[in-house]
Structure formats: C-alpha cells, structure tokens
Amino acid sequence: MAIVKFHGGCHQIGKSCVEVNTKKSKILLDCGMDPSDNSLPDIKDSEYDAVLVSHAHLDHCGAIPYFNFKKVYCNPPTADLMYNVWKDTVNLSKIYKEEDIKKTMDVIKTVKYREEKQVTSDIKMKMHDAGHILGSSSIYLDVDGKKLLYTGDINEIETRTLCSADTDIDEIDTIIIESTYGSPLDIKPARKVLEKQLIDEISETIENGGKVIIPVFAVGRSQEIIVVINNYMKSGALKEVPIYVNGSLTHTIGMYMGYSEWLNPKIKNTIENRINPFGNLIKNSDEVFNKEPCIIISTSGMVQGGPILQYLSLLKNPKNKLILTGYQAEGTIGRSLEEGVKEITPFKRAIPVNGTVIKVEFSAHADYNSLIRYLKKIPEPKKAIVMHGERYQALSLAMTIWKTFKIPAIAPTNGSILPLF
Ligand SMILES: [Zn+2]
Ligand SMILES: [Zn+2]
Numbered sequence: 001m002a003i004v005k006f007h008g009g010c011h012q013i014g015k016s017c018v019e020v021n022t023k024k025s026k027i028l029l030d031c032g033m034d035p036s037d038n039s040l041p042d043i044k045d046s047e048y049d050a051v052l053v054s055h056a057h058l059d060h061c062g063a064i065p066y067f068n069f070k071k072v073y074c075n076p077p078t079a080d081l082m083y084n085v086w087k088d089t090v091n092l093s094k095i096y097k098e099e100d101i102k103k104t105m106d107v108i109k110t111v112k113y114r115e116e117k118q119v120t121s122d123i124k125m126k127m128h129d130a131g132h133i134l135g136s137s138s139i140y141l142d143v144d145g146k147k148l149l150y151t152g153d154i155n156e157i158e159t160r161t162l163c164s165a166d167t168d169i170d171e172i173d174t175i176i177i178e179s180t181y182g183s184p185l186d187i188k189p190a191r192k193v194l195e196k197q198l199i200d201e202i203s204e205t206i207e208n209g210g211k212v213i214i215p216v217f218a219v220g221r222s223q224e225i226i227v228v229i230n231n232y233m234k235s236g237a238l239k240e241v242p243i244y245v246n247g248s249l250t251h252t253i254g255m256y257m258g259y260s261e262w263l264n265p266k267i268k269n270t271i272e273n274r275i276n277p278f279g280n281l282i283k284n285s286d287e288v289f290n291k292e293p294c295i296i297i298s299t300s301g302m303v304q305g306g307p308i309l310q311y312l313s314l315l316k317n318p319k320n321k322l323i324l325t326g327y328q329a330e331g332t333i334g335r336s337l338e339e340g341v342k343e344i345t346p347f348k349r350a351i352p353v354n355g356t357v358i359k360v361e362f363s364a365h366a367d368y369n370s371l372i373r374y375l376k377k378i379p380e381p382k383k384a385i386v387m388h389g390e391r392y393q394a395l396s397l398a399m400t401i402w403k404t405f406k407i408p409a410i411a412p413t414n415g416s417i418l419p420l421f
Helices: 076-092 098-105 191-207 221-235 247-258 265-272 307-316 333-338 368-377 391-405
Strands: 003-008 017-021 026-029 050-052 072-074 108-110 117-120 123-129 137-143 146-150 174-178 211-215 243-245 294-298 321-324 356-359 383-387 417-419
Touching: 050 117, 072 076, 076 098, 076 108, 076 247, 174 368, 191 211, 191 221, 191 321, 211 307, 221 243, 221 247, 221 294, 243 247, 294 307, 321 333, 333 356, 368 391, 383 391
Parallel strands: 026 050, 050 072, 072 108, 146 174, 174 383, 211 294, 211 321, 243 294, 321 356
Antiparallel strands: 003 017, 003 417, 017 026, 117 123, 123 137, 137 146
C-alpha cells in the first residue's frame, strides 16, 4: 500500500513538502521553505528517488538546494525561475550557497505540460497548467495504478498574463488540494473590480504628489500588476509617472517575455507583435527618494527582506502609500503593516508609519468560490486531502468538500501519514 506523508504545508502556507511512498519508491512533491522564519522540512534527502516541483515559489521550491537530491523534475520556465529565487535566497538568508544551486541545477530534468513521464518504476507523472504563475503546475500521478492529483497553487480564472488552471484531467482517486482561500469568508471581488480599486488607490496618491510603494514577489502577481498599471497608463486612465522596479523583477519579467508560449494567448500575441506589455520600467536607484510622484514595485512580497526594506522609510511621509497585494504570513513586517502598526523596525532604527497602508488582494490563488468551481470542473475524486492554508481555511475547505460533494475530506497536520487508497 502506498502512503503520503506530510513534511510541511499543513495548516500553514509555507514549507510545502509531501512524500509519496510505495514499496518500490519514494518521491517528494515540492520541498519548500517557510518564508516567515526560513525553516525547512525535516527530511533525509538520500531516501528520495526524486523531487517533483509544482512551481517556483519559495514555499514550494525554496529548500531544494539545501539538500542533495538525485533528481528534480519541473518544467523549463520553472527551472529558470527557481534559479532566480534561489539566487535571491542565497543573498538574503544564506541557508545555502551558490555551489548548492549549481549542484541542484545539474540534476534538474525538465518536462512539458501534459507530457507523461515515468519517474520511478511504479510512479508516472503528468503536469497540468495551474494558472498561478509562469510554469505553475498541478502534478498528476499514477502511483502503481492509483491516481493522485496534487493541485499545487491554483488559479481558476484567466488573468492578463496566464491561462486559467487546466481542468481537463484524467480520473482521480485522491486529490491533494490547496486552501489558501478555503473558507467562505475568503470570497474575493471580481478581477476587474480589484484592478479598478488598485488604479484608484494609485491615482489618489499620484494626484497628491506622493509615492506608491508596492511590495511583491518576484514572480506572479508582480507581472500581473505591472501589466495592469501599464494598460491603464497607456489608455490615459492613469497619469504616466516613472515606475521603478528592482533587479530580480526586471529579470523575471524578461523570463515571462522569453517564455511567451506558456502565457495567456492574448499577451503572447502582444509580445509577438513586438509590443512590450510591461511598458517602460526603470531600475531602482536612490533617485526614487527625490522623484515625485512615482511608483516603486519591489520584492519581497511580505516585506520580509529584499530591496523593499530600503524604501520603508518613505512611510514617514503621510503623502506616500504602501499597497499590499497578497497574503501576508504571520510574523512578517507585511502582516504588521496590514494590522496597522504605527512603527516598524526593518533595520536598527524605528520608522513611524505616517503614510497610508492598504491592501488590494490581487491574489494569484483561487478564492473560495473559485476552488469549488475547480472541484466541479475536474473528474470527481474519491477522497480529498486539504493543505496549503492556515488552520481555519484548511479545515473549512475540508468541511465544504465533505458537505458539498459528499467526498471524505480531511485537513491533516504536519507529520501525518495517510494511506493513499
Ligand atoms: Zn505559489
Ligand atoms: Zn504556495
């Protein structure tokens, strides 16, 4: 009998790491780090035949270079993006070194969406577009004849940069599903409404001559937000002001352009017609402190490390505004700002927060309704396991699946071992 064991990512967002263990083989689905405290899954790398990576976010791939794995499977854009996020990790947290990245790049095997791959003697896999970031995948496994779908992070709606999650999937025995927005309290406004809200907030600050600071992850909603801002500026609905981005963002935008065939067909056509959908971006420099008004888009998304920290002093000025656009984990500066603290201490000296802090949840994740729609579109699984959500969200989605679909559903805790069949 095969089992799944959860090394991380249960009742939390961070450190996703799921072991699939049969009599003959042992693999991992993702091997992430917890971005709030840099902790890693407690595993013994030599036991595993391979790691299969859903996408290039730190909570899914951040721990990989720390270990010595024999093989790492992912698709080509994910391999490139991982290199980028690992380099950032080396610079920021030093939990591994440049040589560890090189050693990991040497064992990466790339696969395309929907390409069937024999991973071990009794495990076959197929990746489906998950609609979450460039290259993001749901991983479909045939484990000795039993079918497992690991959704990874999914977005069920089409966005400006990406297609919606692929739901044309073969029959499923067990689904392991994310639950970032798994509770009925997590119903988000429509994308168009959010875009309008974001632009209105930016507009207000710019009209007042202030600066807008937007913390983002290098990959995902940052590209989406830049395309939205650029479109509104081009149409004249938003005043044209300089947009400053940091180095790793420029780099990942380049990758989005380079992998245009993995994007939404509309943006792919734009790129093929030699129009840059991201517009003119300026590399961050000290010039932003004197430039008024302007927009600063910088990593990291939870304001925990990264170049964004050096711009937080701008919050002393009440004219300026910081816009959070995604989930803020407990213990991060982003979460404190979201909770309305009056003072932050990114470095030695405390900074008073006199500027405005708001949140426009520009998520790359399916909201509650969207998760239910996703479950209705895919073949009905016989059993559901819910992870990648805080405790309330995970338990809530498990309850909804059980009540709505009459499917046994649980939200295990880290360390749990469950039979796969
Ligand atoms: Zn993600
Ligand atoms: Zn995630």
